[in-house]
Amino acid sequence: MISEAFNGSVKYLQIMNEEGEIDQTVMPQDISDSQILEMYKGMMLARAVDAKVLSLQRQGRAVTYAPLLGEEATQIGTAMAMRKQDIFVPAFRQHGVFIERGVPMDSLFLYWRGFEEGNVFPKELNAFPIIVPVATQMPHATGIAFAQRYLKKDSAVLVYVGDGGTSEGDFYEAINFAGVWKVPLITIIENNQWAISLPRNEQTMAKTLAQKAIAVGIDSIQVDGNDVLAVYKATKDAITNSSKGPMIIECVTYRMGLHTTSDDPTKYRTDIEVETWKKKDPIERVKKYLVKKGLWNDAREQQETEAISKLVDESVEKAERFKPDPRSMFSTVYSFMPQTLREEFDEAEANNFWQ
Ligand SMILES: Cc1ncc(C[n+]2csc(CCOP(=O)(O)OP(=O)(O)O)c2C)c(N)n1
Numbered sequence: 461m462i463s464e465a466f467n468g469s470v471k472y473l474q475i476m477n478e479e480g481e482i483d484q485t486v487m488p489q490d491i492s493d494s495q496i497l498e499m500y501k502g503m504m505l506a507r508a509v510d511a512k513v514l515s516l517q518r519q520g521r522a523v524t525y526a527p528l529l530g531e532e533a534t535q536i537g538t539a540m541a542m543r544k545q546d547i548f549v550p551a552f553r554q555h556g557v558f559i560e561r562g563v564p565m566d567s568l569f570l571y572w573r574g575f576e577e578g579n580v581f582p583k584e585l586n587a588f589p590i591i592v593p594v595a596t597q598m599p600h601a602t603g604i605a606f607a608q609r610y611l612k613k614d615s616a617v618l619v620y621v622g623d624g625g626t627s628e629g630d631f632y633e634a635i636n637f638a639g640v641w642k643v644p645l646i647t648i649i650e651n652n653q654w655a656i657s658l659p660r661n662e663q664t665m666a667k668t669l670a671q672k673a674i675a676v677g678i679d680s681i682q683v684d685g686n687d688v689l690a691v692y693k694a695t696k697d698a699i700t701n702s703s704k705g706p707m708i709i710e711c712v713t714y715r716m717g718l719h720t721t722s723d724d725p726t727k728y729r730t731d732i733e734v735e736t737w738k739k740k741d742p743i744e745r746v747k748k749y750l751v752k753k754g755l756w757n758d759a760r761e762q763q764e765t766e767a768i769s770k771l772v773d774e775s776v777e778k779a780e781r782f783k784p785d786p787r788s789m790f791s792t793v794y795s796f797m798p799q800t801l802r803e804e805f806d807e808a809e810a811n812n813f814w815q
């Protein structure tokens with residue numbers, strides 16, 4: 461005989477469409493207009509900071525940078541759903557999450573100037589450092605989630621990974637372990653359609669990235685990652701249920717800009733594709749909603765833009781006033797100084813290298 465051994469499916473959630481219209485059948489009753497306004501302002505701030513770093517990098521005032529343009533709803537929606545005690549494990553593009561979580565902005569600008577001192581955040585923010593090796597944050601996050609369960613803490617761990625990152629062994633090992641041990645791990649797949657120059661449809665033949673959860677027996681959902689309400693709701697639900705086990709949320713979004721400042725996407729993708737995604741802009745649809753509701757207008761937009769620009773400029777100034785201690789190049793790699801490094805340090809000291 462032959463019978464069905466397994467049959468799985470993945471749900472897709474969108475609450476607010478590109479016209480700023482809400483589907484009331486799935487709209488949570490506890491999301492107020494004032495919260496939607498906060499989401500809008502959070503996304504505006506993330507976009508403004510992003511544009512600022514890009515411009516600083518072009519002036520030689522910042523190092524290589526991975527822009528978030530287009531991914532604001534995925535980052536702000538997930539960040540706003542997090543509770544204080546939840547733990548955030550980023551990859552390298554989640555600047556919006558850091559900002560929304562309240563990491564001091566001058567600290568971020570410091571990091572983008574190339575100083576490791578900017579990659580250390582106040583402990584109470586529960587934010588792990590920026591991690592560049594693709595998907596290596598995944599097993600770490602599972603371990604952190606395991607520790608939360610072991611210590612009986614009411615904290616969920618939110619780890620971010622790109623569409624490309626989901627092809628790494630680390631991704632599978634992390635989600636498999638998370639499933640077996642039922643740890644409170646929420647994996648946010650920030651599917652921005654590209655892994656540098658490799659498009660999503662060549663990354664994997666799987667129809668969705670969320671369905672990778674099925675292989676390890678955990679729950680998942682795919683959401684419109686440019687719809688801040690859908691992202692927020694899915695994340696909030698996952699956090700509420702995190703004591704029961706892990707969850708994967710695939711946010712379908714788009715990297716509207718460069719992979720990093722050393723990349724030129726016009727070499728591998730068409731203008732038509734980018735234009736198509738511009739119509740799905742995560743910020744524009746919320747603005748349409750707020751304007752229709754009489755909660756936003758040009759005057760308020762101008763006022764907010766000016767306030768953000770002042771805040772951003774002050775943070776940049778603070779970061780640019782920072783004077784690094786040259787001794788820090790010896791202290792930030794290891795938790796203790798190995799003998800060989802100690803010898804170099806002593807030599808530098810003896811030769812008054814710090815002057
Ligand atoms: C282990 C490892 N392999 C390769 C790289 C080079 N690299 C940096 S980003 C990237 C693509 C990542 O794509 P994705 O996971 O979709 O994240 P996105 O950049 O789109 O946010 C690659 C291959 C790296 N940093 N680490």
Ligand SMILES: [Mg+2]
Pocket residue numbers: 622623624650651652653654655656
């Ligand atoms: Mg990607």
